Amino acid sequence: MEDLVSVNNLTFSRGQRVIYQDISLRLAKGKTTAIMGPSGIGKTTLLKLIGGQLRPDSGDIVFKGESIPKMRRSRLFEVRRHMSMLFQSGALFTDMTVFDNVAFPLREHTRLSEELIRLLVLMKLQAVGLRGAADMLPSELSGGMARRAALARAIALDPELIMYDEPFAGQDPISMGVLVKLIKELNNALNLTSVVVTHDVTEVMSIADYVYILADKKIIGEGTPEQIRAHESPMVQQFLLGRADGPVPFHFPAQNLEQQLLERR
Amino acid sequence: MEWFARLGRSTLEISAGLGRAAYLLVGALFAKPQLKNIPLTIKQIYVVGVQSLLIIVVSGAFIGMVMALQGYTVLVDYGAEESLGPMVALSLLRELGPVVTALLFAGRAGSALTAEIGLMKATEQLSSLEMMAVDPLRRVIAPRLWAGIIAMPMLAVIFSAVGILGGQAVGVDWLGVDAGSYWSVMQASVEFEKDVGNGIIKSLVFAFIVTWIAVYKGYDSIPTSEGISKATTETVVYSSLAVLGVDFVLTALMFGTH
Numbered sequence: 473m474e475d476l477v478s479v480n481n482l483t484f485s486r487g488q489r490v491i492y493q494d495i496s497l498r499l500a501k502g503k504t505t506a507i508m509g510p511s512g513i514g515k516t517t518l519l520k521l522i523g524g525q526l527r528p529d530s531g532d533i534v535f536k537g538e539s540i541p542k543m544r545r546s547r548l549f550e551v552r553r554h555m556s557m558l559f560q561s562g563a564l565f566t567d568m569t570v571f572d573n574v575a576f577p578l579r580e581h582t583r584l585s586e587e588l589i590r591l592l593v594l595m596k597l598q599a600v601g602l603r604g605a606a607d608m609l610p611s612e613l614s615g616g617m618a619r620r621a622a623l624a625r626a627i628a629l630d631p632e633l634i635m636y637d638e639p640f641a642g643q644d645p646i647s648m649g650v651l652v653k654l655i656k657e658l659n660n661a662l663n664l665t666s667v668v669v670t671h672d673v674t675e676v677m678s679i680a681d682y683v684y685i686l687a688d689k690k691i692i693g694e695g696t697p698e699q700i701r702a703h704e705s706p707m708v709q710q711f712l713l714g715r716a717d718g719p720v721p722f723h724f725p726a727q728n729l730e731q732q733l734l735e736r737r
Numbered sequence: 738m739e740w741f742a743r744l745g746r747s748t749l750e751i752s753a754g755l756g757r758a759a760y761l762l763v764g765a766l767f768a769k770p771q772l773k774n775i776p777l778t779i780k781q782i783y784v785v786g787v788q789s790l791l792i793i794v795v796s797g798a799f800i801g802m803v804m805a806l807q808g809y810t811v812l813v814d815y816g817a818e819e820s821l822g823p824m825v826a827l828s829l830l831r832e833l834g835p836v837v838t839a840l841l842f843a844g845r846a847g848s849a850l851t852a853e854i855g856l857m858k859a860t861e862q863l864s865s866l867e868m869m870a871v872d873p874l875r876r877v878i879a880p881r882l883w884a885g886i887i888a889m890p891m892l893a894v895i896f897s898a899v900g901i902l903g904g905q906a907v908g909v910d911w912l913g914v915d916a917g918s919y920w921s922v923m924q925a926s927v928e929f930e931k932d933v934g935n936g937i938i939k940s941l942v943f944a945f946i947v948t949w950i951a952v953y954k955g956y957d958s959i960p961t962s963e964g965i966s967k968a969t970t971e972t973v974v975y976s977s978l979a980v981l982g983v984d985f986v987l988t989a990l991m992f993g994t995h
Binding site: 520523525549550552553555556557559560561563564565566576577580581 | 860861862864865867868869870871872
């Protein structure tokens with residue numbers, strides 16, 4: 473299976489804090505890859521690294537045979553036309569209608585006539601079920617609708633790679649179902665390569681072809697959803713089943729409780 | 738020793754900040770100009786310029802009126818009240834017009850720019866522009882920077898003009914200075930290049946400083962509510978201080994020697 477993106481021996485740190493220590497992963501072309509892990513371990517950072525917004529300390533990220541960190545800025549901008557990202561907040565432009573938001577990348581990067589842009593935008597909005605909301609402002613949309621509108625904008629230029637940053641966070645069950653369905657359908661219909669960063673285990677296990685589980689700066693488990701479910705690592709099991717205590721401790725490191733309570737100030 | 742380390746650390750931080758600010762300026766101003774950006778710049782001129790008109794006109798009028806009132810009480814003792822015209826006009830054109838406009842602009846438009854850009858950063862709009870292969874420096878920063886540089890000198894001219902009219906309202910219409918001498922002595926003693934021209938140069942420099950600080954502080958802000966509020970405050974404080982400091986240098990260069 474051909475890889476669209478491969479991350480090789482990546483190390484990245486913010487200030488003194490190491491986020492990733494020598495991790496490698498691959499995103500197979502045309503497949504949906506899920507990256508899971510507890511919050512606060514920098515899953516979004518990984519997407520920003522793939523998108524070239526951050527540079528790794530060492531290691532390489534290859535997109536279609538080209539190294540992202542080694543690219544010149546102008547080339548990076550060309551390459552980004554082939555990838556797109558759905559931000560956790562949606563990141564719609566608040567001063568534009570939904571229609572103009574979806575039309576934005578088309579107007580920026582193509583020389584299509586306004587008529588053609590209108591057709592394309594309406595088709596994209598139809599795909600996410602928001603054709604009726606074309607004239608609304610982002611502030612008038614519910615959270616789930618905003619994310620769908622952002623999804624329409626993300627697929628406006630028919631990218632090859634789409635990165636979803638926590639697409640299910642804070643959604644009600646219905647919008648969650650809608651998003652799961654959309655991600656699955658878009659991946660098949662547009663022959664996209666998708667990478668979903670999330671901690672919603674059940675949703676993502678149903679759509680992912682391959683799963684990586686990140687914790688503690690490295691990959692602690694990988695495989696197809698079936699392999700992951702059967703994974704012997706106690707840490708992976710704790711994450712999948714949502715146990716409060718286990719290898720990932722419930723308590724943040726601290727001194728002995730009795731000692732601290734009895735301590736005189 | 739601790740003190741020494743802290744000095745070094747803050748020097749490094751300040752240098753890094755200046756570097757980022759310079760990088761932003763080069764990316765925004767010296768990028769290939771795009772036709773698409775012209776409507777965006779015009780929209781921003783409306784936001785930072787036209788929408789600041791009210792505060793500029795009202796402040797200009799009151800400052801001119803106060804100048805005339807204060808000037809009159811001093812000048813009338815020496816029987817020199819016909820010099821009221823040039824006094825009001827020169828102090829407005831050379832100093833108060835550019836400086837007060839810049840201070841008001843920093844409070845009215847600069848803080849808004851910082852908050853807007855900071856919020857765009859916090860809501861990931863800047864990141865999403867970048868991921869859509871659109872350079873936020875060109876698309877967001879450049880139009881705002883240009884709009885500030887274009888709008889503020891115009892506001893300063895309007896400020897001075899309204900101030901002179903305010904001076905006339907108090908000096909001539911209320912206190913009874915002869916209208917002919919108010920205007921003719923003013924005409925005789927105000928030089929276009931030296932007074933009007935230098936005032937406009939001053940306000941161009943201030944416009945550049947204030948807008949640069951405002952967009953940089955927004956772009957570089959920590960994208961939390963606390964970070965944005967801190968950035969907005971810093972915009973107003975730093976640009977006011979910078980304007981006052983640079984004003985002294987410019988005044989010394991322009992009017993210091995005879």
